[in-house]
Amino acid sequence: MTSESSLFSHRWLPLLLVAPLMLLIALFFYVPVFQAFYWSFFLERPFGGGSMFVGWDNFARVLADPEFWEAGWRTIIFMVTASTLAVLIPLILALAADRKIRLALPARNVLIWPKGVAGASIGVVFAFIFNPFVGILAPLNSAFPSIWAPGIDGTDAFITLIAAHVWGGIPFNFVILLAGLQSIPKTMQQAAAMDGAGPWRRIFDVQLPLIMPQLFLTLVLEFTESVTSAFALIDTITDGGPGGATTLLVYKIYTDGFSGYDLSGASTQTAILMVFVVLLTAAQFLFLGRRINYER
Amino acid sequence: MIENARSLNTAAGFVLIVGIVYILGPLYLTLATASQSYEFILRNGLAWYPGDQFFTNAAHIFTETHIPVQMLNSLVVAFGDAFATCVLSLLSAYAIVYFRVRWAGVVFALILATIMLPIEIRVITTYQVASNVFSPVNALLDITGLNGLIADYFGVPVKLEWSVLNTHFGLIAPLVAHGTGTFLFRQFFLTLPKDLFKAARMDGAGPIRFLFDILLPLSRTSFAALFVLTFLSGWTQYLWPLVAASTSDMQTAVVGLARLVPDAEGEIPDFPMIMAGAVVVSIIPLAMIALLQRYLVQGLALTEK
Amino acid sequence: ANIEFWYGNTGAAEKAIQDQCAAFNAAQSAHHVTCVGQGSYEVSMQKAIAAFRAKNHPVLIQFFDAGTLDLMLSDAVVPVQDVLPEVKWDNYIAGARAYYETSGGKLFAQPYNSSTLLFYTNKTELEKAGVTKTPTTWEEIIEAARKLKAAGHECPFTTDGDTWRVLEQFSARHGLPIASKHNGFDGLDGEYVFNTTFAAKHLQNLVDWRKEGLVKLNADTKAGNFTAAFNTGECAMMENSSGSYTASAKAFEGKYEITVGMAPMYKGYERHNTLVGGASIYIMKDHDKAEVEGAKAFLDFVRRPEQQMFLTAATGYVPVTNDVMDAIAKSGEANSPKYATAALGIQSMNQPRTPDTRGIRLGFYVQFRQVFMEETQKAFAGGETMQVALDNAKKRGDELLRRFEQTYNGVKMQ
Amino acid sequence: MNAIDMAIRAAAANITLSGVAKAYDAETVVIPPMDVELRAGEFTVVLGPSGCGKSTLLQMIAGLERVSGGTIVIGGRQVQDLEPKHRGCAMVFQNYALYPHMSVFDNIAYSLKVSGMAKAKRIERVGTVAKMLGLSDYLGRKPGHLSGGQRQRVAIGRAIVREPGVLLFDEPLSNLDAQLRHDMRVELAELHRRIGATTVFVTHDQVEAMTLADRILILNKGRIEQFDTPKAIYHHPASVFVAKFIGAPPMNILPVIGDGTVLRLADGQVVAQARLNGAYQLGIRPEDILIGDTANGHVVTSALRFREDLGSHAILAVELGGSVVRIATPFGAEIPDHSQLFLNLPASRLHLFDAESGKAMPGAFGAN
Amino acid sequence: MNAIDMAIRAAAANITLSGVAKAYDAETVVIPPMDVELRAGEFTVVLGPSGCGKSTLLQMIAGLERVSGGTIVIGGRQVQDLEPKHRGCAMVFQNYALYPHMSVFDNIAYSLKVSGMAKAKRIERVGTVAKMLGLSDYLGRKPGHLSGGQRQRVAIGRAIVREPGVLLFDEPLSNLDAQLRHDMRVELAELHRRIGATTVFVTHDQVEAMTLADRILILNKGRIEQFDTPKAIYHHPASVFVAKFIGAPPMNILPVIGDGTVLRLADGQVVAQARLNGAYQLGIRPEDILIGDTANGHVVTSALRFREDLGSHAILAVELGGSVVRIATPFGAEIPDHSQLFLNLPASRLHLFDAESGKAMPGAFGAN
């Protein structure tokens, strides 16, 4: 921001200002994360006592476990499709709501509502909506039996999860993207109109490029958000099934640790996931973030 | 602007209708189911159309469950989370942006990293810390051998204990340990005119005065937007309150709601009551959204002011 | 003393437990128990683990059958029989005792909300299809199912394919082992064998029957849940826990007639006992005397016949001490539907036993249940054959056992 | 005119506005019905105070704002209901509105790309324009990395590359510093000479208006105060508003009273001969006032208030009949501070305006 | 001077910069060590092209930027390490930087409030300042509801209310339109006369510099090119840089060669007598060039390129010895287009500069 030397130069005040948050973060984020890393090198008994240092054994075991890789791939597929859709759909909605049409105002309100509804309670409803016999796809099913069977077919279950995830992800991304669209200078649109670009074309040539910073922000946050929200949805809709088809890494970590008492395995997977997510986000910042920071 | 945007406006209208239906559909089904009787559900499954039992079901929520008390907890947790997040994020973003400190970048990176790992995957170890927030200190004393020395002098080693489980503080604190707020505030500060900062310095304002007299008033909409967002996510938190609160009068409404779903496979959940509960539990956040919706868009617009 | 009791149930069961706690607190003034619902067995156990490590765990904790070995080796609990030597533990029915006993015959946990597997039919629908005799064997069930199907019934038989139902209870009553070393009772070095027993054939049958449209799983039903499908009349027969009887009976009221019997056998197999399901209560270590006294008082309280009857009536769980049956008989409500499963359940659990039907004593078994479900669901979905699925499940299960063995290396099994 | 110039010479078009009006709602009438004709190839500067409707007028011509009434004809076609792209106008915006995500080349080429021109042709056209504007070395850069003057040129390049018949500028120089502004002004004049598009240039800088315009359109609250050549506007302002708006410092305006033979200031001094009765406003430009040595003849005395020395000339402020009057003196004329001055207001340089309407009354003093 | 003026008359302070330098890092030396003294009560205008370090200099005085070396003494105190608030300076920013959430009153009163002044006293002081600046009616408004000129006055009010010994302005007029700018300039001059604070005023507008300054400090890449009165700077520029920087249009600069007796243009014409040998640069201001009728004497012929008519005068551009030369002619001098012109470059108006260093060579032609 301002050139360095005109900033406040206090020794202890900035420390004091970041201290409360940093303390909380250290205590409730870094200590647990460190603990997880620590456990990943031990064979840990659930109730403590007799934990055994095993070096990289846990990693070797986890990495050799096909279930881990499958869950990993599923996680990546989910992250990519869910977060793409959870950004793309709000983007389309925001583009629509940014226009001066009568529906825009009510839409701006209604589209934020899901933010107020807990994922856990909406899961039940989505399970119902996508019920193959009584849900909205039931007619399809009676015409082509078993074409839609989320309880049996992993892909269908996956789609159900994504639909529910996108539902819950709309508000935040919609708000951010709409704010971005509204801050595009009016003259920019006018200039493009003078250049002969119609409203459709302007979307791609002007509006989208200019909200790249917001798109980037939502995409980065969405990548991690998809992991978090997936958890609640899997827990209420599919329980990881059928046949493990919706067992994402987070859910696997949770069940391995929670119902399997495999603290070491869960911690090891957490450690691997952490490294992966951190690398991924760093890569996003490096490759995407750099290219879209143009001054206006 | 004169534009022949009929096709686009029609498309936009269509998109918005689809979007609204997509959003309202599940909410409608929730409401429809909430207004049916348990017997209806036993016979038909969830409901596509509303019945007349909503108030009976809602009354049941108020008289038979802990949800009314738990909504107070939710209020405390969501409000505490939102308030603490806003205040602490504001302070740390302030320190990072307006002070000449070499460690600003490192601290910002440390704070930002928290966005990437949801509490769901570190809940086990987080619970451990919450059950004794001094455990890291104890561990440190043990590892460094200090405790050995202390034990030699005083006879007993230091073992500090403070469990925040089943307290409002414990429900809130780990939720606050998150970097989104700091990130948003930093972005917002960077868009404020820098001369404003210089002008305040010329007027003799020190860091504290600048914060309270200039920065805070100017951050109002961002503050409000972040507050709403954090409030909502605090209200809808599930796993952490479930784990961190052990008594039902400390639990939050969303957890209480999930409790209405029976665990035994023999039972059919009382969906009308659960959905009525979902409606009751969502009233406060929905009201909040309806009221503060415009601050959300305003407050998140990162444009040069 | 003030003590805490952690449990995992929700819904009606939770309400009953809370009522019991209130009754206990009202009945005496020496102790006060705070009953803390944790939302699920898993969460409850996970919190107990963390709490135990942080040394602020409760005195009493309830846990379900599958976690028995994990707790036995945890070094975090003491056998109830050690703490309460004066109790007449013989009063517990053998089927319940066997599951929770140490090799020395000491009861480790006090059975609490117990259940076992039963067979339900919708008599009205069966008769409509011309089936007048309630089936008792799989062969009869399938015959009836074919009739039902022929009569246009869409869902003759339903189950959810849950490990407990299709593997544990099936193997036990057919006298089949699930794992070597008598399902682990004789040592940590056992291996899974279910993929080689008749259970594998049964599971393959289920796949075939499902293909034929005779058997439906959760996801095949309109209700999305097999219990609900039975209760609404969608499905005519089901295998389910005794705990579901209350709800089913209530749902049938005025519409259908319900029958409930012991779980079906294959012809030619001798019937053995079914296993006790549900959960039991453990006493955790490292509590002072006063607290242990409180715990003892509470355990004594819930063991009382009238308390067991209360729980049975409120939830459908099966009473597990012999004196309760007498009490029920005396109560004059012996034929009341709320006790309908009590005698049946006890009878089922009291069938002749072999060393392979004592129960399950396998490490990381909760996780194994999940593995089993995951793999068999793949087979039901047609992705692979049941045998391949079971072989995979065995392989993954054995890995769990080996890791368990390694984790508890040097710990002696009780 | 060389090959490059020829390559982009535009087909200039007449612009005719008939009864064009703009109101945002019943209360905010920004422009009352207006008739005006801008000739093909002419450079028209629209001048007026902030908020008078300059941008609105421009945007109605461009199609960025809808007219509330009236017709706009460009090159013989009625365009008031057409989209911007069908009007053959190009526009340079005040803040340039360059696309920040596109290179200079892409910025300039964008309209060609939209119109579907082949790539090779595009490269050639942009090359020609860039050469003409001295941008050839910057084609690969993003606008964020250009200086103000360069950005301005890109904005112009973007506008002219389509060879529009009409070129519209909305205060394109107002963001530049004085020196750059001066240079760009010269370049713009040169450019117009070369490409010859009908040009409408909005500004509120009168030096720009005076130097660039073929004709100046002076707006006041949406109404045309005067539409004439710079010379006519400077020397024959149609109203007090115009007189005061043009010139730095502006024309001095003094209230006078006519008694049928002479005009007198508020303090009773006679400033001119005229057969007029009643109240008027008398105007004289600072540079038209001569400083005399004695008080005889037309000369009127006053006290010096202050002086501003601009190097090339100085501005003196004196009090005359209760008003402040500014006098521009050429370099070298040394006038002592704080003394009385004797001013000569040549009759041929005087302007008379109606006291109420402010309209000019030409011919009041012979020559005018 | 009335009571109001007295009430805020500041205790003006000397400002002495000794060896003050600024470098952001080893490569970006913005200001090399500089010595300068600004006298108490003096109005100094800092002038220079964009990026030359004007704002940096101001901010170092204000304490908003740290000096990389040297000392700053204000009113006898070394201040270079003090916080802004302890330096007794006040500052007016380019875009005013008014606090958007505070009323005009609060904006002006803020520094007093920070310093802990009692409320009653504050109200009185702000009242005085507001009255002086004509803001009394707007004290309750937020800056968003003020016009540009009013905002500017609030910014000034905020600066002077503390009665600073030093008043710093960083291009305070650059965001205003031409007319407002002119008015504010006059007000500023008046204000300085009243309160008498030592004033440093950064601008890149030379009209402002010429009219406001007691002395002008001309910066070029962080170095002082000249520090003198406006008159001296205009008439005796110390270098080609200054000569070309001041004046609109700027001084004409022609390369000449001396052969020991006369100076010749590139085309061989003799422009002046001088006993000089070698290459030089000859300067003459547009308004100093006289147009003659015949070619005899000093008169040199050239061809007219174009003219700009500004009303009060016209600028002619002609070619002379390969360079473009601008001539300012007073109004009324009618010169036919496209004809040859005969120019008279009076020796007394000529400036001679070293060809390489660009430094002025005073005395080359007697009078200079």
Ligand SMILES: Nc1ncnc2c1ncn2[C@@H]1O[C@H](COP(=O)(O)OP(=O)(O)OP(=O)(O)O)[C@@H](O)[C@H]1O
């Ligand atoms: N959307 C609108 N709704 C209502 N009034 C408007 C709107 N847009 C502009 N105006 C008003 O119309 C008038 C003319 O605006 P316009 O932008 O044309 O002025 P301008 O002459 O270009 O001023 P400037 O020199 O400040 O750019 C102003 O008073 C303005 O407030």
Ligand SMILES: Nc1ncnc2c1ncn2[C@@H]1O[C@H](COP(=O)(O)OP(=O)(O)OP(=O)(O)O)[C@@H](O)[C@H]1O
């Ligand atoms: N933080 C910084 N780091 C490096 N260089 C800087 C920094 N701040 C300013 N500069 C450079 O210092 C030089 C002087 O800047 P300054 O703002 O003083 O110029 P200025 O004369 O005020 O220009 P302008 O008229 O455009 O305001 C510029 O070249 C600028 O790029």
Ligand SMILES: O=P(O)(O)OC[C@H](O)CO
């Ligand atoms: O359904 P329940 O409660 O009878 O219990 C079934 C099994 O015990 C689960 O382990």
Ligand SMILES: [Mg+2]
């Ligand atoms: Mg405008």
Ligand SMILES: [Mg+2]
């Ligand atoms: Mg500057």
